[in-house]
Amino acid sequence: MGRLVIVSNRVAQPRGSARAGGLEVALREALAERGGMWFGWSGEVSEEPEAAPRLVRSGRVQYATLNLSTEEHEGFYTGFSNSTLWPLFHYRIGLIDFHRSAFRAYRRVNARFAAALAPLLQPDDVVWVHDYHFIPLGSELRALGLRNRVGFFLHIPFPAKEVLAALPAHEQLVEALCAYDLIGFQTAGDLGAFTRFVTDEGGGTVDTASGTVSAYGRVTRAAAYPIGIETEAFAALAAGEAHSEEAERLRSSLAGRSLIMGVDRLDHSKGLPHRFEAFHELLGSYPDTRGQVTFMQVAPISRGEVAQYRALRRQLEALAGRINGKFAEFDWMPIRYLNRPLPRQTLAGFYRLARVGLVTPLRDGMNLVAKEFVAAQDPADPGVLILSRFAGAAYELSQALIVNPFDVDQVAAALNRALKMPLAERIGRWEAMMENLRTNTVGVWCENFLDDLAATALASPEEAA
Numbered sequence: 001m002g003r004l005v006i007v008s009n010r011v012a013q014p015r016g017s018a019r020a021g022g023l024e025v026a027l028r029e030a031l032a033e034r035g036g037m038w039f040g041w042s043g044e045v046s047e048e049p050e051a052a053p054r055l056v057r058s059g060r061v062q063y064a065t066l067n068l069s070t071e072e073h074e075g076f077y078t079g080f081s082n083s084t085l086w087p088l089f090h091y092r093i094g095l096i097d098f099h100r101s102a103f104r105a106y107r108r109v110n111a112r113f114a115a116a117l118a119p120l121l122q123p124d125d126v127v128w129v130h131d132y133h134f135i136p137l138g139s140e141l142r143a144l145g146l147r148n149r150v151g152f153f154l155h156i157p158f159p160a161k162e163v164l165a166a167l168p169a170h171e172q173l174v175e176a177l178c179a180y181d182l183i184g185f186q187t188a189g190d191l192g193a194f195t196r197f198v199t200d201e202g203g204g205t206v207d208t209a210s211g212t213v214s215a216y217g218r219v220t221r222a223a224a225y226p227i228g229i230e231t232e233a234f235a236a237l238a239a240g241e242a243h244s245e246e247a248e249r250l251r252s253s254l255a256g257r258s259l260i261m262g263v264d265r266l267d268h269s270k271g272l273p274h275r276f277e278a279f280h281e282l283l284g285s286y287p288d289t290r291g292q293v294t295f296m297q298v299a300p301i302s303r304g305e306v307a308q309y310r311a312l313r314r315q316l317e318a319l320a321g322r323i324n325g326k327f328a329e330f331d332w333m334p335i336r337y338l339n340r341p342l343p344r345q346t347l348a349g350f351y352r353l354a355r356v357g358l359v360t361p362l363r364d365g366m367n368l369v370a371k372e373f374v375a376a377q378d379p380a381d382p383g384v385l386i387l388s389r390f391a392g393a394a395y396e397l398s399q400a401l402i403v404n405p406f407d408v409d410q411v412a413a414a415l416n417r418a419l420k421m422p423l424a425e426r427i428g429r430w431e432a433m434m435e436n437l438r439t440n441t442v443g444v445w446c447e448n449f450l451d452d453l454a455a456t457a458l459a460s461p462e463e464a465a
Contacts, residue, residue, distance in 0.1 A: 036061060158185055225445055247350065269364065313339070
C-alpha cells in the first residue's frame with residue numbers, strides 16, 4: 001500500500017493541540033505511520049481562488065491547503081454544504097435553502113480541488129475523502145483519469161430516499177458517490193438508506209453479503225464503519241482532570257447538587273430547544289428535583305453567519321431565561337447556558353463530575369460526545385447516559401437510557417430515573433458500554449476502513465474514463 005492521502009473540508013494543523021479530537025488524532029497517526037498527505041480547505045477566504053495549494057511538510061506528512069474565494073465560500077460552504085446538504089441529511093427539510101447557483105458553486109469547488117490534488121498524487125497513493133463537502137470529489141478525480149483507490153466516509157447520517165428526493169440534485173450526488181471504490185457510513189441504518197435508494201431509485205443492484213453495489217456504470221462497495229474514540233486515552237484524561245482547577249471550581253459551585261451536562265454545537269440537529277423543554281418538565285413534574293440538580297449546556301456558536309442559526313440562539317436564550325425565571329432561587333440557578341467552547345481536557349473533567357450526560361440530538365451520524373461521556377466516568381461511581389434513539393451511537397450504546405427526543409415527557413422521566421438510579425445499575429450499564437468502547441476504538445475504525453479500501457481492485461481503464 002502506498003501513501004495515504006486524506007481529503008477533508010478542514011485540514012489539521014501540522015502540530016496538534018491539546019484540544020485535538022479523537023478523529024484528528026487517529027487520522028494524524030495513520031498518516032504518520034504510512035506517510036502521506038492531508039489535503040483540503042485552509043479555513044481562509046480570499047478575494048480570488050488560489051492557483052495552487054500551499055504545501056507544508058512535517059515529518060512524513062505533507063499538508064496541502066487551498067483558500068476559498070469569497071464567492072466560493074458563500075456558494076459552496078455557507079450555501080449548498082451547510083444550508084442545503086446539512087439540514088437535508090439531518091431530516092430538517094423545512095430548513096433547506098436550495099439554489100441551483102449554490103449547487104453549481106459546490107460542483108465547481110469540488111472540480112477545482114480535484115484538479116489541484118491530482119498532480120500531487122503518486123500512482124499507488126490511496127485517497128480517503130471525508131464528509132459531505134466533497135461528495136463529488138471522487139467523480140471529478142475519475143474524470144481526470146485517476147485510477148488510484150479512492151474511498152469516501154460520510155460522517156453525518158444518510159437520509160431515507162423519500163427525504164433525499166426533496167433535493168432537486170439528489171441523483172447526481174448518489175451517482176457521484178458510486179465513483180468511489182469504498183463508501184463508508186456510520187450505521188447499518190445509513191447504509192440501508194443508501195442501498196435502498198440505489199435499488200429503488202437508481203436502477204442498481206446490491207449484493208448484501210459482500211456489500212457490492214452496481215449502479216451508474218460503476219461497481220463499488222458500501223459498508224458501515226461506526227466511528228469510535230481513543231477510549232483509554234480519554235478515560236485517563238478525564239481521571240487526570242477530575243481535580244483540575246476548573247473541575248474543582250465547578251464542583252464547589254454545585255454545592256452538592258447533581259450535574260446534568262450537555263455539550264453540542266449550536267445546531268438545529270441537536271434538539272436543544274426540546275432538551276430545554278424536557279428539563280423544564282423535569283422541574284415541573286418532579287418537584288423533589290428542584291434545588292437538587294443543575295443543568296449545564298455548552299453550545300458553542302456554529303455557522304453564526306446563517307440567519308437560521310442566529311434565530312436558534314435567540315430561542316435558546318429565551319428558553320433558558322424563562323426556566324431560570326420560573327424556578328431559580330437566590331442560591332440556585334437551574335440552567336447554566338454557555339455559548340463558548342471549552343478545552344477538551346476541561347470537558348473531560350466535567351464529564352467525570354456529571355451525574356447525567358444528556359445527548360438528545362434529533363438526528364446525528366454518530367455523536368462522539370456520548371462515547372466520551374461514558375469513557376470519562378469513574379468506574380466506582382459512574383454517571384448515567386441519556387441518549388437519543390436517533391443518534392448513531394444508540395446502535396452501540398444500548399445500555400444507555402434510550403429516549404425519543406421529541407417526547408419531552410419521556411426525556412424528563414428518563415432524567416428523573418437517571419438522577420435516582422442505584423449504584424449497582426449504574427455500574428452494570430457503564431461496564432457494558434465500556435466493553436464496546438474498548439473494542440471499537442477510533443484506531444480500529446481507521447484500520448478497518450483502510451484495510452477494506454486497500455483490498456478493493458484498482459479501477460479499470462474503462463471505469464476511470
